[in-house]
Amino acid sequence: MLLELRGVSRRFGGLLAVADLSMTVAGGAIHGLIGPNGAGKSTVFNLITGVIPLTAGEVFFKGERTSGLRPSEICRRGIARTFQATTLFREYTVLQNVLVAAHLVTTPGLASALFWSRPYRERERRARDRGRTLLEALGLGPVASQVADTLPHRDQKALALTMVLATGAELVILDEPMAGLAAQEKAETTSVLRRLREQGVTVLLVEHDMKAVMGVCDTVTVLDHGVRIAEGTPREIQTNPAVIEAYLGADEPGA
Ligand SMILES: Nc1ncnc2c1ncn2[C@@H]1O[C@H](COP(=O)(O)OP(=O)(O)O)[C@@H](O)[C@H]1O
Ligand SMILES: [Mg+2]
Numbered sequence: 001m002l003l004e005l006r007g008v009s010r011r012f013g014g015l016l017a018v019a020d021l022s023m024t025v026a027g028g029a030i031h032g033l034i035g036p037n038g039a040g041k042s043t044v045f046n047l048i049t050g051v052i053p054l055t056a057g058e059v060f061f062k063g064e065r066t067s068g069l070r071p072s073e074i075c076r077r078g079i080a081r082t083f084q085a086t087t088l089f090r091e092y093t094v095l096q097n098v099l100v101a102a103h104l105v106t107t108p109g110l111a112s113a114l115f116w117s118r119p120y121r122e123r124e125r126r127a128r129d130r131g132r133t134l135l136e137a138l139g140l141g142p143v144a145s146q147v148a149d150t151l152p153h154r155d156q157k158a159l160a161l162t163m164v165l166a167t168g169a170e171l172v173i174l175d176e177p178m179a180g181l182a183a184q185e186k187a188e189t190t191s192v193l194r195r196l197r198e199q200g201v202t203v204l205l206v207e208h209d210m211k212a213v214m215g216v217c218d219t220v221t222v223l224d225h226g227v228r229i230a231e232g233t234p235r236e237i238q239t240n241p242a243v244i245e246a247y248l249g250a251d252e253p254g255a
Contacts, residue, residue: 001060002027002171002202003048003079008057008067010043010226017043019226020057025171025219030193030203032213032234035223036246041206044223045175048204049081050074061171080169087160090149094140094159097148098131099124101163127166134162137199138192154188161192165201172196173204178212190216210247214238222246 003025010018018040025031033041046052048059050071059067066074075081089097135144138158143151148159164172174193178186186209193203193216207213213220214234222230222237224246230237237243 001025002062003204004060005044005048006058006060008044008047008059009055010040010047010052011055017226018047018223021223021226021228023221023228023231025202025204027170027202028197028200029218030197030205030216032217032220033204033206033223034208034210034213034220036249037208038225039223040226041208041223042175043226045173045204045206048074048173049079075167075169078168078170080164080167080172087163088148088156091147093145093147094135094151095128095131095144097159098135098162098166099127101166102127102131102168131162131166134165134199138162138165138195154185157189158192161196165196165199169201171202171204173206175206176208177205178207178209186212 001024005021005023008018008021009016021040021044033044035041043052047054047067050066050069050073054067057067058065061074061077061079064077066077066079069077089100092100132141132144135141138161140155140158140162143155148156151159161172177189181189190212193205196203205213205217214237217234220230220232220234220237221228222240222243224242229242229246230240232240
């Protein structure tokens with residue numbers, strides 16, 4: 001298992017937002033985490049990424065305990081947080097953006113000349129190769145030398161995701177990437193998630209849009225009032241009486 005939550009709880013004052021949650025995310029999967037508003041999805045996201053501390057329980061990533069570590073350390077170990085197009089370097093080319101993300105920028109100047117050693121050149125060559133491979137995989141090969149600012153919005157989002165991958169992230173956690181998107185943009189986001197999976201990246205999709213989740217996920221976990229009420233394939237989840245009850249009973253059913 002790539003990610004494992006063991007008896008994870010989080011209390012906010014008198015409210016138990018996440019209650020003794022155990023779940024595992026298999027490597028290479030798109031795993032959905034759904035539930036009505038207030039179910040605790042974002043809180044789980046924040047607990048995994050270390051943004052807020054756990055009240056109880058433990059989180060393991062690749063068999064090592066990550067709960068209690070700082071967010072930067074958790075990120076360094078390969079868990080990437082949600083991507084945003086606003087993190088792009090607009091005046092850089094697409095490929096340069098990816099190299100920045102991989103912590104490999106070559107600045108032509110004395111300082112870099114000092115480090116112009118063979119191991120460094122070798123490292124940079126590998127980063128460029130990997131960067132180009134990722135760009136091809138996400139459909140950005142043809143625009144690799146274009147300045148990021150000139151890309152259409154859709155390509156900028158794909159570039160932001162490529163940058164996440166260039167950091168070497170093995171698990172990408174996305175919190176409601178479909179929120180506020182039109183149907184066409186949701187479909188594009190879905191295809192980007194599938195391309196990620198093809199690249200061997202695991203996706204934990206925290207999403208309110210049940211329909212979108214059902215279309216793309218391998219496994220779905222359903223939360224209600226901080227409690228895991230169901231887990232299974234999209235087909236199993238859609239016919240699960242407890243899930244139907246949770247959504248029908250909610251003020252706002254899943255879109
Ligand atoms: N920082 C916080 N302080 C107090 N209560 C919070 C905080 N964050 C979330 N909550 C509460 O925890 C519950 C779960 O919230 P959240 O994880 O955001 O749900 P979801 O993302 O599934 O809509 C909600 O009742 C919410 O009001
Ligand atoms: Mg939320």
